Amino acid sequence: MTTEATLPDTSASPTARQVWTRARGVALALVVLLAGAVAIAVVRSDARHGELDPRSADPYGSRAVAELLADRGVSTRVVTTLSAARAATGPDTTLLVAVPDRLTERQQTDLHAAITGSGGRTVLVAPGGPAVERLAPGVTADPATSLDSTLSPDCDLPAARRAGTADTGGIRYTAIRPDADACYPSDRLATLLRLPETTDENHGNDENHGNPTGDTPEGDTIVLGAPDILLNNRLDEHGNASLALQLLGSRPHLVWYLPTLSDPTAQDDERGLFDLLPSGWLWGTLQLFLAAAVAALWRARRLGPLVPERLPVAIRASETVEGRARLYRKADARDRAAAALRSTTRTRLAPLVGVPVAQAHAPEALLPALSAHLHGDGQSLHALLFGPPPSDDAALVSLADHLDALERQVRRP
Numbered sequence: 001m002t003t004e005a006t007l008p009d010t011s012a013s014p015t016a017r018q019v020w021t022r023a024r025g026v027a028l029a030l031v032v033l034l035a036g037a038v039a040i041a042v043v044r045s046d047a048r049h050g051e052l053d054p055r056s057a058d059p060y061g062s063r064a065v066a067e068l069l070a071d072r073g074v075s076t077r078v079v080t081t082l083s084a085a086r087a088a089t090g091p092d093t094t095l096l097v098a099v100p101d102r103l104t105e106r107q108q109t110d111l112h113a114a115i116t117g118s119g120g121r122t123v124l125v126a127p128g129g130p131a132v133e134r135l136a137p138g139v140t141a142d143p144a145t146s147l148d149s150t151l152s153p154d155c156d157l158p159a160a161r162r163a164g165t166a167d168t169g170g171i172r173y174t175a176i177r178p179d180a181d182a183c184y185p186s187d188r189l190a191t192l193l194r195l196p197e198t199t200d201e202n203h204g205n206d207e208n209h210g211n212p213t214g215d216t217p218e219g220d221t222i223v224l225g226a227p228d229i230l231l232n233n234r235l236d237e238h239g240n241a242s243l244a245l246q247l248l249g250s251r252p253h254l255v256w257y258l259p260t261l262s263d264p265t266a267q268d269d270e271r272g273l274f275d276l277l278p279s280g281w282l283w284g285t286l287q288l289f290l291a292a293a294v295a296a297l298w299r300a301r302r303l304g305p306l307v308p309e310r311l312p313v314a315i316r317a318s319e320t321v322e323g324r325a326r327l328y329r330k331a332d333a334r335d336r337a338a339a340a341l342r343s344t345t346r347t348r349l350a351p352l353v354g355v356p357v358a359q360a361h362a363p364e365a366l367l368p369a370l371s372a373h374l375h376g377d378g379q380s381l382h383a384l385l386f387g388p389p390p391s392d393d394a395a396l397v398s399l400a401d402h403l404d405a406l407e408r409q410v411r412r413p
Contacts, residue, residue: 052098052099052125052227052230052231052258053078053098053256053258054066054076054078054256055078056232057232058232059231059232059233060231060232060233061231061232062230062231062232062256063232064232064235065230065235065241065244065245065248066254066256068241068245069245069248069249069254072245072249073252074248074249074251074252074253074254075252075253075254076254076256077253077254077255077256078256078258079255079256079257079258080257080258080259080260080262080263081260081263081264081265082103082107082110082111082259082263082265083265084257085097085111085114085255085257086110086111086114088253088255089114089115089118089120089122089255090118090119090120090253091118091119091120091219091251092120092251092252092253093118093120093121093251093253093254093255094120094121094122094123094247094248094249094250094251094253094254094255095115095120095121095122095123095255095257096122096123096125096248096254096255096256096257097111097122097123097124097125097127097135097257097259098125098227098256098257098258098259099125099258099259100124100125100126100127100128100131100132100135100259101126101127101128101130101131102259102260102261103131103259104265105130105134106265107259107263107265108130108131108134108135109134110265111135112134112135112136112137115135115221116197117197117219118219119197119218119219120219120251121219121220121221121222121247121250121251122135122220122221122222123221123222123224123247123248124136124221124222124223124224125224125227125230126170126171126224126225126226126227127141127171127223128141128171129141129143132173132223135221136193136195136221136223138175138176138177138180138195139173139174139175139176139177139180139193139195139223140173140174140176141171141172141173142171142172142173142174142189144172145169145170145171145172145225146169146170146171146172146186146187146191146225146226147169147186147187148169148186149167149168149169149170149226149228150165150166150167150169150238151165151166151167151168151169151184151185151186151191152164152165152184153165153166153183153184154183154184154185155181155182155183155184155185155190156181157181157183157194158246159243159246159247160181160183160184160192160243162239162242162246163239163240163242163243163246164238164239164242165238165239166184166229166238166239166240166242166243167226167228167229167234167237167238167240168183168184168191168192168224168225168226168228168229168243169184169186169191169225169226169228170191170225170226170227170228171191171225171226172186172187172189172190172191172225173189173190173191173193173223173225174189174190175190175193175195177195179195179196180193180194180195180196181193181194184225190225191224191225191226192222192223192224192225193221193222193223194220194221194222194223195220195221195222195223196218196219196220197218197219197220197221222247224247228240229241229243229244230244325337329393334389334390334391334392334393334395334396335389337396338389338390338396338399339389341399341400341403342385342386342399342403343361345385345403345406345407346360346361346366346385347360347361348407349366349370349406349407349410350366352373352410352411353366353369353370353372353373353410354369355369363382363385363386366385367381367382367385370410373410374409374410381406384399384402384403384406385403385406
């Protein structure tokens, strides 16, 4: 009774267990990242709830300043549409625009037309470059923001002088108007501007003119570089409360405009894809490309010449041949398989018929030597060793058989 040894399966296809072993590290990392993202989203979901909303008592809300203004007889009303904001403008009203950048270009133009000549005060909270140029012509925003948040007034504006240092550091502005009050400078650029509608003959006078702050009641526009002095969690720091009350309490009525995307006037203005991207996206994208280039250069330094190494285990030739054959079959690469078979056969036959290995793949050198050795037909040898690729798997198997037969014939004594 004979017992045949069973050879192990040499299939190159990984099992499900092998796939899971290889991929479980990546899967675990993805699960951890997803869980972390969900946790951060849950924790921060309420962090900015009601930001700059005078009805919100959250840290980033503005209910505290609204309550202080109410104690001083200033009423606060919240509006969310452009039509309501335009209708509220007047000499006895302060209009605060919480997020000017959220307005469309048409809305900004319409709002500027409404506040021009109204005799009231308009407070723009941290408008960006395009917004401030439309809402406060003659003012430009610097691309670089202030490095310090707490700044000194360094101007003659009575409200700023009384408040002292405040957290106005943010967007910096430049005004070309000579009558503008530039306060709280950072690197010689102001973070708070006051633009009067008419020449203020009493500018710099600290006397009370019949309003809570003592500022003149003539129309003006305030451009504020940061919203910090209006936030609940920053109101009690430095001179923030004093500055906020003076800027917003110069008139008996305060209209707090919170622009929303649901405003019908916002939907009428067609905006392109690039208009919806936040400011600075181009510079941010350029930085990402530079970082990717630096990372590529850093990783490329690790690539050097190939170094041969001994395999940790001995691999049988049959396994290598079977694995390569499976790859060829999977890719349906009969042409590459046939080329490999013919090239190997020519390399082995050349020394047997006296042709240098360097000329083994030259038909004019190999075929005459083979024909003389076998006394055969050169045409059939050319079709066998240098012919076109087989059309199907059966023709490939037949080609391999004929090449083996040719090599045995040449080796025969």
